[in-house]
Amino acid sequence: MKDYEIYSLGDVILQSGQKLPQAFLAYKTYGTLNSAKSNAIVYPTWFAGQHTDNEWLIGPGKALDPDKYFIIVPNMLGNGLSSSPSNTPAPFDRANFPLITIYDNVQLQHRLVTEKFGIKKIALVVGWSLGALQTFQWGTSYPEMVERIAPFGGTAKTRPHAQVVFEGLIAALQADSNWKEGFYDSQPVAGLAAMGRAYAPWGFSQAYYLEQLYQSEGYSTLKAYLEDYWDQVFLSFDANDLIAMLRTGINGDISATPEDNRNFEQALNKITAHALVMPGSTDLFFPPEDNAYEVKHMPNVCFQPIESKWGHCFGIGQNEQDSLEIDNYLKQFLQLG
Structure with a gap:
């Protein structure tokens, strides 16, 4: 419900x-x-x-x-x-x-x-x-x-720098061969995972990674954190929906x-x-x-x-x-x- x-x-x-x-x-x-x-x-x-x-x-x-x-x-x-x-x-x-x-x-x-x-x-x-x-x-x-x-x-x-990052997230997703110009038959899972990897260094700070603060979230290694969290984080969303929201952000003013x-x-x-x-x-x-x-x-x-x-x-x-x-x-x- x-x-x-x-x-x-x-x-x-x-x-x-x-x-x-x-x-x-x-x-x-x-x-x-x-x-x-x-x-x-x-x-x-x-x-x-x-x-x-x-x-x-x-x-x-x-x-x-x-x-x-x-x-x-x-x-x-x-x-x-x-x-x-x-x-x-x-x-x-x-x-x-x-x-x-x-x-x-x-x-x-x-x-x-x-x-x-x-x-x-x-x-x-x-x-x-x-x-x-x-x-x-x-x-x-x-x-x-x-x-x-x-x-x-x-x-x-x-600002322009954030616009460039958002464009990079879109590009990572669209590089999936299943993207099909947005008219995919099934979700471009590899692209969604790549978007997560591209987001990861921007979502948290250098100190967060240097001090391994992701361990407080239950991830013992950086590899586990990237694979088990960031590679999965966007998989519950539709790819076109994510791009629509990113374009809203790119044009934010x-x-x-x-x-x-x-x-x-x-x-x-x-x-x-x-x-x-x-x-x-x-x-x-x-x-x-x-x-x-x-x-x-x-x-x-x-x-x-x-x-x-x-x-x-x-x-x-x-x-x-x-x-x-x-x-x-x-x-x-x-x-x-």
Whole structure:
């Protein structure tokens, strides 16, 4: 039995001008919306993540406490649960699936929040990695609606270096002879495994590997870690779905809208919500320096790097120390007036 709900959006015109027919968002909620509809938190998913992957930050006594808040976790478009290449009918299926932007994701999430639940104010939008990019987009697109944003492990724009890494992941997958231009008969398993190997050095830091911190995850050797974890990590996903999400990341830019016309600093300045920006100190995808530039152009922000040897993956709940630190900062942040 599925543990999520579907919100149907009808035919949607995307930021690119293309149509996504019969679009839908898969989402899960935690807690109860109060009578004033003032306790909503939106917590988008990330690349290759689904709502269950966000649950490490949700629970009684945590910052995202379902006894206090109504937490909405919308699944990112392309992740196999919301509209994706793998579940969209022809002729927009598989490799014909249109480009989805961060802006598209947030526009449809806004419809879910307002149309389905009648929410006019959001207490917090929070997210990691591409979820952080969606969090920034919420802040600049709906400054009157969002009271707080807390992006961690992600930036408001994907910089060229990260774009190159994402393109490399796509190339690794597509090198599989079974890829067949995206119209494969069965999943390109060798390509999916190669994507995992290509991701491995970027997901975690040099110190993580040097100090063999993967042993805390139950892998005795580097060889076992690569073969038993990274070679397997993407096999549960459809290849076209992964590429759709990576292309969303490659094109990530909160200022790529008609209103801002790629004036990045202008888009950042429109984020008037209280902001808590938490980069990971050793993140190779979204280094702290990129966030440090961004916060200079945000009017109401706290910049709080997280010291961690877990690289980009400091934000997925695997390392208890990092998880507690993120949760504690979020608790303090939610107490702000």
